[in-house]
Amino acid sequence: MSKRISVKDLNVFYGDFKAVEDVTLDIAPRSVTAFIGPSGCGKSTFLRTLNRMHEVIPGARVEGDVLLDGDNLYGPGVDPVTVRSRIGMVFQRANPFPTMSIRDNVLAGVKLNNKRISSSDADDLVERSLRGANLWKEVKDRLQKPGSGLSGGQQQRLCIARAIAVEPEVILMDEPCSALDPISTMAIEDLIAELEKDYTVVIVTHNMQQAARVSERTAFFNIAGAGEPGRLIEYSDTTDIFNNPREKSTEDYVSGRFG
Amino acid sequence: MLKVDAKQHQSQLTRNRLPRFALLAVLFPAAIAAAAAATLIGFNVVLWMVFTAVLFVIGAWLITLLVEGSRHAGNRMIRYVVYGAFILALIPLVSVIWTVLERGLPGLTSNFLWTSMSGVTGAVDNRTVAEGTPVLGGAYHAIVGTLQISLVATLISVPIGLMSAIYLVEYGTGGPLSRAITFFVDVMTGIPSIVAGLFAAALFGMVFGPATRTGFVAAVALSVLMIPVVVRSTEEMLRIVPNELREASYALGVRKWRTITKVVIPTAISGIASGVTLAIARVVGETAPILVTAGFATSINWNVFSGWMASLPTFIYYQIRTPTSPTNVEPSDQRAWAAALILILFVMLLNLAARLIARFFAPRTGR
Numbered sequence: 001m002s003k004r005i006s007v008k009d010l011n012v013f014y015g016d017f018k019a020v021e022d023v024t025l026d027i028a029p030r031s032v033t034a035f036i037g038p039s040g041c042g043k044s045t046f047l048r049t050l051n052r053m054h055e056v057i058p059g060a061r062v063e064g065d066v067l068l069d070g071d072n073l074y075g076p077g078v079d080p081v082t083v084r085s086r087i088g089m090v091f092q093r094a095n096p097f098p099t100m101s102i103r104d105n106v107l108a109g110v111k112l113n114n115k116r117i118s119s120s121d122a123d124d125l126v127e128r129s130l131r132g133a134n135l136w137k138e139v140k141d142r143l144q145k146p147g148s149g150l151s152g153g154q155q156q157r158l159c160i161a162r163a164i165a166v167e168p169e170v171i172l173m174d175e176p177c178s179a180l181d182p183i184s185t186m187a188i189e190d191l192i193a194e195l196e197k198d199y200t201v202v203i204v205t206h207n208m209q210q211a212a213r214v215s216e217r218t219a220f221f222n223i224a225g226a227g228e229p230g231r232l233i234e235y236s237d238t239t240d241i242f243n244n245p246r247e248k249s250t251e252d253y254v255s256g257r258f259g
Numbered sequence: 260m261l262k263v264d265a266k267q268h269q270s271q272l273t274r275n276r277l278p279r280f281a282l283l284a285v286l287f288p289a290a291i292a293a294a295a296a297a298t299l300i301g302f303n304v305v306l307w308m309v310f311t312a313v314l315f316v317i318g319a320w321l322i323t324l325l326v327e328g329s330r331h332a333g334n335r336m337i338r339y340v341v342y343g344a345f346i347l348a349l350i351p352l353v354s355v356i357w358t359v360l361e362r363g364l365p366g367l368t369s370n371f372l373w374t375s376m377s378g379v380t381g382a383v384d385n386r387t388v389a390e391g392t393p394v395l396g397g398a399y400h401a402i403v404g405t406l407q408i409s410l411v412a413t414l415i416s417v418p419i420g421l422m423s424a425i426y427l428v429e430y431g432t433g434g435p436l437s438r439a440i441t442f443f444v445d446v447m448t449g450i451p452s453i454v455a456g457l458f459a460a461a462l463f464g465m466v467f468g469p470a471t472r473t474g475f476v477a478a479v480a481l482s483v484l485m486i487p488v489v490v491r492s493t494e495e496m497l498r499i500v501p502n503e504l505r506e507a508s509y510a511l512g513v514r515k516w517r518t519i520t521k522v523v524i525p526t527a528i529s530g531i532a533s534g535v536t537l538a539i540a541r542v543v544g545e546t547a548p549i550l551v552t553a554g555f556a557t558s559i560n561w562n563v564f565s566g567w568m569a570s571l572p573t574f575i576y577y578q579i580r581t582p583t584s585p586t587n588v589e590p591s592d593q594r595a596w597a598a599a600l601i602l603i604l605f606v607m608l609l610n611l612a613a614r615l616i617a618r619f620f621a622p623r624t625g626r
Binding site: 051053056058081082083084085086088089091093095096097098099108109111112113114159162163166 | 432501503504505506507508509510511512513514517518521522525526
């Protein structure tokens with residue numbers, strides 16, 4: 001189910017402005033990869049290009065290839081909707097649908113696409129997804145209540161349940177814990193460790209301890225200055241990035257000397 | 260000893276503050292002085308109240324200035340001016356409702372609601388006045404006409420307005436088309452209603468021959484007035500739907516149009532529905548465009564596509580302008596006020612409906 005992502009010579013533009021330059025990296029299946037770097041260095045932008053979510057932003061475009069097990073996401077005739085149903089995404093701020101119950105939020109990927117699903121299959125899917133997001137025990141007695149009534153951490157896990165309910169191959173997470181307290185953060189990190197068994201997980205984070213805790217591989221992005229494009233500076237095993245970085249700027253960043 | 264201390268101790272925080280009764284102590288002299296001043300000109304209650312208000316504000320400002328200082332005095336002054344402005348704004352509203360209730364209620368009988376003016380002539384009214392029997396004839400045909408015309412106008416304007424708003428918010432990205440739509444919607448908001456009526460009359464006159472007057476033409480005229488209101492209110496409501504919800508939906512592999520119909524519109528539906536209801540309330544009382552498009556009738560017409568049709572505003576207009584019996588205008592007068600009352604009740608019900616709809620559709624919260 002889980003797939004490899006290969007990015008080749010990727011450039012991202014917002015109109016005429018080059019936001020990310022020349023990124024080439026390989027993300028292994030069933031692994032957690034963390035993107036770190038200062039704000040504005042293009043790591044979130046780059047993450048969005050992995051499931052073509054950047055296209056939602058007017059003027060954003062991409063040059064280069066992103067291969068999902070050899071299939072180019074940007075090849076001719078590829079429907080971004082198909083791409084997104086196979087590469088799920090979790091956002092910085094939990095965004096459950098306010099008009100839907102907890103159960104309907106989990107089923108959103110199915111129901112919004114008007115797919116027929118029997119009630120018992122739906123029950124199974126809801127339970128499986130919520131268990132997968134470590135939320136089942138907390139909400140199993142109130143599945144019909146609105147999703148917006150949950151706490152921030154629970155909402156974020158609900159969003160993860162919603163993302164895994166469409167059975168993607170890859171899950172992208174854009175700073176999933178930056179709006180959460182330490183206990184909810186720990187719950188999400190435990191969950192990421194679980195997800196790794198079945199999915200390819202890519203996570204953007206500002207929290208370097210978090211990157212060190214959850215990921216096997218870490219990519220460090222940086223910008224030379226304002227108006228310059230973001231670049232991939234260093235990409236290797238997390239332990240190397242934090243203990244034995246090759247680049248001076250990586251060492252400066254992870255040791256807190258700048259940014 | 261301790262008790263006495265506690266009593267005598269004056270809090271630093273309440274020093275230089277006016278006690279509550281001070282304002283009453285200003286109000287009574289103000290009222291008396293105002294009565295005296297009003298008598299000089301010729302006493303009446305309104306004059307007395309206005310003088311009292313003015314003197315009270317000045318007096319309250321003065322003693323506050325002396326005791327509490329200029330900042331508190333300014334605060335008090337402005338507060339009373341704001342209260343005064345609010346009361347002034349309420350006066351016309353209360354007065355209208357009072358007058359319409361007072362004059363309209365006697366005529367609001369079941370006979371008035373369920374009969375038309377068909378067969379009610381000047382002779383009938385003359386006999387009613389001479390014999391002192393209840394007024395015959397009613398506004399049934401006008402109520403039917405208003406409901407039909409408003410319904411058809413809504414059916415025309417809501418899809419057009421809704422889809423224009425969806426285009427503006429979800430698809431138009433500041434291009435020439437969306438700027439043109441915004442501009443013309445703004446222009447349409449300012450179109451005088453009689454112009455909308457003439458437009459519809461001319462349009463149908465061109466296609467179906469001159470003097471084509473049906474309820475449908477009136478509905479088209481009203482939708483010209485309604486569409487900009489619907490577009491504007493729907494656009495506002497769609498814009499406040501958080502972008503995060505759209506992104507969440509896209510990230511689940513949901514297509515754009517499904518995202519719009521199943522996520523964006525349901526989230527905004529309460530605001531859209533109440534906007535539409537208020538747009539109906541806005542046009543339901545239009546008189547001029549209906550006069551030139553639907554004409555006027557005294558009997559019931561259930562078909563919006565043929566024949567002249569009455570409506571409540573034109574019914575009121577004709578009953579006042581050309582009473583059924585030129586010598587005895589009282590029955591016509593009574594019918595006009597009763598129709599006005601129905602129209603106001605109609606608008607009130609629509610506003611109430613808008614609130615209920617907003618509450619009913621609002622995104623659920625709570626645990």
